[in-house]
Amino acid sequence: MSEPQLKIYLGYAAGVGKTYRMLEEAQAMRQKGADIVIGYFEPHGRKETIAKTEGLELIPRRVAAYGGTNFEEMDTEAILRRKPAVALVDEFAHTNVPGSKNLKRWQDVQELLAAGIDVLTTMNVQHLESLNDQVWHVTGVRVRETVPDWVVDEAAEIVLVDLTPRALRNRIERGVVYAPEKAKRAMENFFAEANLGALREMAMRHTAHEVEERLAVPEPARASTRHERILICLTSRPSSANLIRRGKRVADYLQADCLALHVCIPSERDPETVERHLSFARNLRIQTHTMKAEDIPRAITEFARAEKVTQIFMGRGLPRPVWKRFSESVVQQVVRLARDMQITIVAERRR
Amino acid sequence: MFDEGRRRKERGQDVVIVATQRDVTPDVAEIVSGIEVIPLVDGAIDLVALFRRHPEVCLIDELANDNPPGSRNRQRWQDLQELLDRGISVITAVNLQHIREQQDAVEHVTGKRAPQSVPEEFLKEADEIEVVDAPPEILLDRTGNSRIPDARQLAELRELALLLAADVVDSQLQTYLDSHGVAARWGAQERILVCLTPHSNAAEMLRSGYRNALRFHGALLAACVEQENLRPKDREKLEQHLARARELGAEVHCLKGADFVETLLDFAREQRITQLFLGHTGSEQRFAFQRSPVDRLIEAAEDFDLRLFPHQGDQ
DSSP: OOOOOEEEEEESSTTSSHHHHHHHHHHHHHHTTOOEEEEEOOOTTOHHHHHTTTTOEEOOOEEEEETTEEEEEOOHHHHHHHOOSEEEEOOTTOBOOTTSSSSBHHHHHHHHHHTTOEEEEEEEGGGBGGGHHHHHHHHSOOOOOOBOHHHHHTSSEEEEOOOOHHHHHHHHHTTSSSOHHHHHHHHHTTTOHHHHHHHHHHHHHHHHHHHHHHHTOOOOOOTTOOOOEEEEEEOSSTTHHHHHHHHHHHHHHHTOEEEEEEEEOTTOSOHHHHHHHHHHHHHTTOEEEEEEOSOHHHHHHHHHHHTTOSEEEEEOOOOOOGGGTTSOOHHHHHHHHTTTSEEEEEOOOOO | OHHHHHHHHHTTOOEEEEEOOSSOOHHHHHHHHTSOBOOOBTTBOOHHHHHHHOOSEEEEOOTTOBOOTTSSSSBHHHHHHHHHHTTOEEEEOOOGGGBGGGHHHHHHHHSOOOSOOBOHHHHHTSSOOOOOOOOHHHHHHHHTTSSOOOHHHHHHHHHHHHHHHHHHHHHHHHHHHHHTTOOOOSOSSOEEEEEOOTTSOHHHHHHHHHHHHHHHTOEEEEEEEOOTTOOHHHHHHHHHHHHHHHHTTOEEEEEOOSSHHHHHHHHHHHTTOSEEEEEOOOSSOOOTTOOOHHHHHHHHOOSSEEEEEOOTTTO
16 A cells, blocks of 8 residues: 555635635545545635535534633544545644644644545645745744644645735635635735735745655766755744744755754853754754853854764844944854854844 | 636626637536637637627637738737737636747757747736646546656656746736835845855855755856956956856856945845855954954845855865
């Protein structure tokens, strides 16, 4: 038997027709006799989409009480018991209500795949972890629900669901996507034409990237191409999250190893934040290291040499007051000490 | 395409069908049967009939077709241009292999070249472009077993089509931003600028820039800031670096400006650069109160990553 397969319908905004495309394929599979069920479906009151579910078996949602309110979630256990050949799961990036077995729906999907069930699912490009900062920079919206890139990379197939921004805005105006009062706000913010254009371009480029990854083209054989090892230097600063995503994205694209290091001085003020950053890095499958040292720049440089790192990623650090500019910052010291290495100082993208 | 025609007709638009493929699938045939058809004459669009009928929207398949000899226009896309000029909207469809500027790349993948073509400019001038994306398995199903295309070739063509669409969307987005007076922002595409000086390890920097641009499907630019009184030997080295950059397909710029850092920063902002490649500072000991160009760039670089490269012999 072949590996269970995950197929993702990728869009760039709500309303482009991801769920519709997924249901269309499900209907075609059903006609060919596939044992297929709807594991989770978000109708959003869209008539044409709801009509497409006709004849498909629906696994009822489970009701979860939280904070005095009832929430409906996918009933993963029930799907596992039913054990179809294929399950449809809408909204891959969804966060489950607290108290659920898994924090995220993509983790539920992993369980289905592990049980040998093929899964069709939907998501938008802005939910990809590695694009989080870029999306924020372009649209001003910080997307909270994210899916780690490795989960998407492991999918058997990514299909782009495309619609022109104008057509999408027309659909929103006609009230197909949102209720009227929400539609008006949406059009002025996230759904502004320039935002949609940029997100759409990201979705196209990302799908092209995923197609290329699946071609598994070996790197152009060139003896001089060194194997890259990227080291991300973490601190307790909030921008470390941006640094991790950026470093990981470059590492993924260059098919390089990726490590993260935190050097803590004895007077570290915020160990919890550092731990959160380290655990975020581990979630993205980055190998993490911590060490204690007084001289941070020297410790980073020595670690990088010992680990045969080819590229160091660092944040820019806080803007320094003029009177402090006579002494060197950590970044400047590393730049001076590691003249034999590539050093990337990551921008703190601001809006 | 025909599905969109059907939906527009349902919403009350005046839609006609002008050209379909010779063999259509049953679902397309069903849509076609419900919409008025203005038939082709000897395989060419009947422009006179269409001008007289003057519908709101035309559905025209097979954009890349050639017209028979003696027609008013040699190619179908030129007919479409006339319809558009007369205020008739057109929805049409075209395959990657028929885009003139993409035909070398397609031939490289498939070994074949389609005889008919449409200029890429025609696509870029479209009001809207939409990608019809499908993984190869679906295509294999639909074409049946008569000729089984190579799945790998299909995937490569699919990637090319997605990237072409992304480029068209990018240029349309720029036009939109320019016409609305919105300043360019850090966009969806990686743009890499390699800054070259006589002492740069240009080979390594350009190789890395080229590889990054290739992997990210981004743009590669190279620039130098012109310096007077450059020693002839150094000028020659710099010229060699720039020539190498051109060989790799980089867009090369020679910048003029009194201050190296300011000149570079202005150019990087104007070009929406996301990664700037630069050599480490020269090895001579500097005074503590002198900030090197690298120090100043680290402080000023807000919108792009700054990557420093070892000089030749330093690594």
